[in-house]
Amino acid sequence: MSEAAVMHAAVEPAESPLTPESWGKLGMWVFLAGDAMSFGGLIVGYGILRNGSSNWPVPSHVLGINLTAFMTFLLICSSVTMVLSLSAIKRGDQSGLKKFLFLTVLGGAAFLGLQVYEWTHLIERGMTITGNPFGAALFGTTFFVLTGFHGCHVFGGVVYLSCVLVQALRGRFGEQHHNEVEIAGLYWHFVDLVWILIFTFVYLV
């Protein structure tokens, strides 16, 4: 080994200190922490604006709780299929990986379809980003910004997981090589976790 190579190895550790499996996993965690701050800022902003308003509508009277409860159920199911796909490939089960990844993508796509249906229905009832017939104008603004920002994440997740599925169909993953599946899973579970909070704060509280 050359002297330069020895020096380089001394400076840069071969494995990530927090996630020995891969640097990619640590990278995803740092990204998610930053992304969570964006969501956190939006949710806190929503709470502050709502507390400061005297005519904020009761969300459960305006928004479809049954539909969004089903959407929550769909995302939880897709989180389970995601974790089962990782579990399958860790055992070397290729067909399990493909089947559960496909179901996860399907769950995400169904969620997006239902969100489009919900938005269309609310817009038809006069709720827009600038105003609504139910009360405070900011009710519509915060609703569309929060659920829209989350919806963009779901869309990104569906595209991301579809790419992972294509790689799985090409047989790229195995018992010893599944970091990409785990990293994609972290993103998808994060999207589920954020929806759990949005469902509570925007629809139920």
Next chain:
Amino acid sequence: MADAHKEPNYIGVFWWLLALTILEIAVIYVPMARMIIVILLIGLALSKAALVGLYFMHLKFERLTLGLIALTPLFLCIFLILMISPDIHP
């Protein structure tokens, strides 16, 4: 290392998440003081988020420092609430 741990019962976690979601929806229809309902809902939502983080994202089996990185946004939210709340004038 996260791969070395025993695999959690994912289906068990799913049933917990489902039960907590049903409980959340039931809570909003129970005739109680609004403050109690809000506290219950926040508690249930944080429990569900913790289940997803700990078991699906495997934080329970990761190093403590990684858990602290994951918790950083929560500290930011508490900081934001404390800093902005005094400006609320309903």
